[in-house]
Amino acid sequence: MVNTLLEVVKIRVAFFDRDGTIIEDYPDEKWSSITAPEFVSNSINTLQKVQEKGYKIIIITNQYLINEGYITLQQYEQINKLMIERLSSQGIKVLDVFYCPHRRDEGCNCIKPRTGMIYKAINKYSNIDINQSFMIGDSKADINLAINLNMKGFGIGVDATDPRIKKLDNLKDLISYI
Numbered sequence: 435m436v437n438t439l440l441e442v443v444k445i446r447v448a449f450f451d452r453d454g455t456i457i458e459d460y461p462d463e464k465w466s467s468i469t470a471p472e473f474v475s476n477s478i479n480t481l482q483k484v485q486e487k488g489y490k491i492i493i494i495t496n497q498y499l500i501n502e503g504y505i506t507l508q509q510y511e512q513i514n515k516l517m518i519e520r521l522s523s524q525g526i527k528v529l530d531v532f533y534c535p536h537r538r539d540e541g542c543n544c545i546k547p548r549t550g551m552i553y554k555a556i557n558k559y560s561n562i563d564i565n566q567s568f569m570i571g572d573s574k575a576d577i578n579l580a581i582n583l584n585m586k587g588f589g590i591g592v593d594a595t596d597p598r599i600k601k602l603d604n605l606k607d608l609i610s611y612i
């Protein structure tokens with residue numbers, strides 16, 4: 435007989451990049467004047483479908499804009515708060531958001547494609563099944579993060595030769611591969 439008390443329920447996670455994937459991205463200087471998120475077309479719909487397929491959603495975002503002085507931490511938090519409120523109003527639950535505030539020349543271990551943020555997530559949610567999870571984003575750093583973790587990855591408009599990575603022309607195409 436199975437002892438249910440000893441069973442660990444594993445979770446599958448869709449690790450999403452934020453800027454350029456869920457909400458619009460801008461040149462670094464322009465971020466200084468952005469006060470509210472603009473959603474990428476199809477992103478809300480895609481997140482809903484990803485959730486329906488049983489994935490938990492975790493956002494993994496490089497925010498070197500903070501320590502490089504383009505935006506303040508408060509500006510970052512404000513954009514994030516508005517984004518999460520809007521997603522929540524559409525029935526999308528974001529399990530967590532991990533961000534790297536460090537400058538690109540700071541040498542931290544969390545800036546993508548380094549693996550620090552995903553390890554933080556795994557430490558916090560020890561039931562993440564990394565083999566059933568994936569990373570998706572619109573830059574080389576996102577797919578290289580997936581490669582560095584030997585995880586499945588999707589690059590939106592990003593070419594990849596690695597067999598673990600699938601190039602997508604549009605975010606919404608993700609649904610046919612998961």
Ligand SMILES: [Mg+2]
Pocket residue numbers: 451452453454455459571572573
């Ligand atoms: Mg991006």
Ligand SMILES: [Zn+2]
Pocket residue numbers: 534535536542543544545
């Ligand atoms: Zn960092």
